[in-house]
Amino acid sequence: MPILLIKLTHFIILNLNTNYSFNVKKKRPEEEYEKVSDYFKGDVLNHYATSKNMIRIQQKITDRTLELLNLKSRSVLILDAGCGPGFAGIYLKKMGYNIVALDLIAEFLYFYEINDINPINSDMCFSPFKPNIFDAIISISALQWIYRDINNKVMHFMLVNLFKSFFRILKPNCKVVIQFYPKNKEIMEQIGKIVVEHTDFKGQFIIDNPTNHKKRKIFLLLNKEP
Numbered sequence: 001m002p003i004l005l006i007k008l009t010h011f012i013i014l015n016l017n018t019n020y021s022f023n024v025k026k027k028r029p030e031e032e033y034e035k036v037s038d039y040f041k042g043d044v045l046n047h048y049a050t051s052k053n054m055i056r057i058q059q060k061i062t063d064r065t066l067e068l069l070n071l072k073s074r075s076v077l078i079l080d081a082g083c084g085p086g087f088a089g090i091y092l093k094k095m096g097y098n099i100v101a102l103d104l105i106a107e108f109l110y111f112y113e114i115n116d117i118n119p120i121n122s123d124m125c126f127s128p129f130k131p132n133i134f135d136a137i138i139s140i141s142a143l144q145w146i147y148r149d150i151n152n153k154v155m156h157f158m159l160v161n162l163f164k165s166f167f168r169i170l171k172p173n174c175k176v177v178i179q180f181y182p183k184n185k186e187i188m189e190q191i192g193k194i195v196v197e198h199t200d201f202k203g204q205f206i207i208d209n210p211t212n213h214k215k216r217k218i219f220l221l222l223n224k225e226p
């Protein structure tokens with residue numbers, strides 16, 4: 001599988017990679033709905049939560065996320081931020097990892113067994129956890145709902161909070177992996193800039209299948225160095 005790595009350095013954030021750019025033409029739900037809860041409700045929410053195809057796709061992304069996390073043991077605590085109905089969280093729990101699953105939309109958390117997983121209804125930009133408790137944080141297909149317009153000051157504020165909060169609750173020497181669907185390279189550049197300016201994370205973007213717009217998957221890998 002072709003892979004493109006883009007390190008988050010001061011040089012790169014200004015000019016991600018002169019040879020690589022993309023612009024997704026097709027409108028995504030987050031462009032048509034201002035709030036994620038306006039989109040995920042009623043039939044749309046139920047359809048998403050019970051779709052076998054979606055489970056398959058999201059579990060594949062979770063496998064890749066695990067590969068990037070490169071955890072040495074399963075006796076670790078992972079935060080699944082923007083967990084939805086638990087495709088990643090439940091899958092990881094079955095593998096033996098300990099999971100806290102957090103989502104803004106309470107109805108998604110009804111799909112969890114409360115004894116299996118720890119579902120929390122909260123905004124991941126304001127995570128309600130004490131510092132240094134997670135061994136890893138994952139977020140799958142959620143970040144595009146938080147940040148999709150580089151001129152929007154509220155989105156900027158939420159994103160700064162998100163990264164500061166992830167940095168605070170993650171243990172030193174541990175990683176965050178965020179898979180998401182940015183519209184273009186400029187959004188990624190801006191995200192990289194915010195990470196570098198507001199946290200001490202070291203990291204990089206990883207783009208699987210960069211030239212195939214159907215198969216392209218974009219990950220942000222962040223490391224909290226001790």
Ligand SMILES: C[S@@+](CC[C@H](N)C(=O)[O-])C[C@H]1O[C@@H](n2cnc3c(N)ncnc32)[C@H](O)[C@@H]1O
Nearest residue numbers: 058082083084103104105123124140141142145
């Ligand atoms: C496309 S779904 C993905 C759900 C799940 N991660 C998966 O892989 O199927 C996006 C999820 O992000 C959640 N989300 C969006 N913004 C959020 C925020 N600020 N805090 C917590 N969850 C959020 C939504 O409620 C929704 O469940």
